Amino acid sequence: MPELTTRVPQPREAIRRMKEYHPPLGGRSGLRLDFNENTVACSPRVLEVLAQFSESTSGSELTMYPEREPVEALAAGHLNLKPSQVLLTNGVDEAIHVLCQTYLGPGDEMLLPVPTYSMYAVYASATDAKLVEVPAGPGFSLPIDALLAKITPATKLIAIANPNSPTGRAVSRAAILALIAAAPQAVIFIDEAYFHFYRQTVLDLIGRAPNVIVARTFSKAYGLAGFRLGLLAADEDAMLWLRRVTSPYSVNSLALACLPAALDDHTYLEGYINEILLARSQFTSALEGMGVPFWPSEANFILVNIGPLHAEFCQAMRNRGILVRDRSADPGCDGCVRITIGTREQMQRAVHFMAESLREIEWAEVAR
Ligand SMILES: Cc1ncc(COP(=O)(O)O)c(C=O)c1O
Numbered sequence: 001m002p003e004l005t006t007r008v009p010q011p012r013e014a015i016r017r018m019k020e021y022h023p024p025l026g027g028r029s030g031l032r033l034d035f036n037e038n039t040v041a042c043s044p045r046v047l048e049v050l051a052q053f054s055e056s057t058s059g060s061e062l063t064m065y066p067e068r069e070p071v072e073a074l075a076a077g078h079l080n081l082k083p084s085q086v087l088l089t090n091g092v093d094e095a096i097h098v099l100c101q102t103y104l105g106p107g108d109e110m111l112l113p114v115p116t117y118s119m120y121a122v123y124a125s126a127t128d129a130k131l132v133e134v135p136a137g138p139g140f141s142l143p144i145d146a147l148l149a150k151i152t153p154a155t156k157l158i159a160i161a162n163p164n165s166p167t168g169r170a171v172s173r174a175a176i177l178a179l180i181a182a183a184p185q186a187v188i189f190i191d192e193a194y195f196h197f198y199r200q201t202v203l204d205l206i207g208r209a210p211n212v213i214v215a216r217t218f219s220k221a222y223g224l225a226g227f228r229l230g231l232l233a234a235d236e237d238a239m240l241w242l243r244r245v246t247s248p249y250s251v252n253s254l255a256l257a258c259l260p261a262a263l264d265d266h267t268y269l270e271g272y273i274n275e276i277l278l279a280r281s282q283f284t285s286a287l288e289g290m291g292v293p294f295w296p297s298e299a300n301f302i303l304v305n306i307g308p309l310h311a312e313f314c315q316a317m318r319n320r321g322i323l324v325r326d327r328s329a330d331p332g333c334d335g336c337v338r339i340t341i342g343t344r345e346q347m348q349r350a351v352h353f354m355a356e357s358l359r360e361i362e363w364a365e366v367a368r
Pocket of ligand 1: 035036090091092093094117161164165191193216217218219225228229230
């Protein structure tokens with residue numbers, strides 16, 4: 001046998017330069033207010049389909065590759081779009097990956113207001129394009145003038161989360177329209193992962209503005225994060241390119257079997273959203289009462305400014321069985337912690353333990 005090499009082959013230079021992004025992927029027990037998930041459960045009708053699936057199948061369905069087209073057409077109809085304008089994905093994360101693969105090559109630029117959802121930078125930096133990050137304006141507002149000023153002929157992708165994470169701030173339709181007009185050579189990607197808590201959308205621009213692509217997820221309001229199910233809506237010509245890049249089988253059979261029930265159960269969805277909106281408003285009053293600064297949010301989470309004791313605060317909350325997410329390493333977010341909004345009952349518990357944690361770490365002494 002010839003002598004075997006002992007060296008691991010080096011990846012592309014872009015991969016070597018990438019920063020590691022490693023969210024906690026285990027040990028998340030307790031009240032999980034750290035990932036902006038649904039904090040209760042998905043629709044009971046989804047659970048019924050799941051039960052039927054496991055009862056009625058001898059396992060033979062699982063031997064088949066998933067058949068996405070009928071469910072994709074159903075999802076399109078649900079959004080008043082044509083099937084040719086919709087792509088189901090393995091979560092919005094796959095959608096972002098697909099967009100970066102489709103539009104970013106050497107010499108291209110992606111524009112990104114920051115702070116924002118981490119996976120945009122992860123997938124963009126895995127390409128050979130240049131990532132141009134633009135710091136948020138006052139109060140984490142969209143830095144629209146700075147973004148417009150950074151658009152060049154090389155700009156191929158602009159990613160905007162609306163509402164944004166981790167800030168919860170929303171972007172006006174006028175700002176989105178300004179970007180669409182200023183960068184006709186670029187895809188303006190509007191990530192509406194938190195649409196259900198904000199209820200404003202630019203989905204109506206699909207079919208009218210060919211450089212707009214919109215994403216939705218089933219991971220948040222629908223409570224199906226574990227299924228990994230997202231959706232891209234785009235002009236049908238753009239969709240032809242996106243489909244070339246996407247695996248035909250990236251959405252699994254169980255998720256496809258359950259999606260119709262999830263889409264159909266308006267009562268469940270509206271009930272959950274209303275509960276979260278009520279809890280969000282109660283929670284913001286409680287934050288005011290405790291004197292904890294925060295940014296008004298249009299999503300199912302709130303960014304609070306704990307200051308220098310952010311890590312101690314997250315640990316004190318964890319010790320009480322409540323997980324919250326330290327975002328202090330995000331650009332412009334020094335001292336910030338993001339707290340998912342659960343039900344009113346869950347948030348009352350969170351407030352109780354928050355007050356206790358702040359006392360324990362002597363936050364008021366340091367904050368003063
Ligand atoms: C703005 C934004 N987009 C996308 C996602 C991920 O969505 P999915 O679970 O569909 O991949 C998240 C998750 O936190 C998010 O905050």
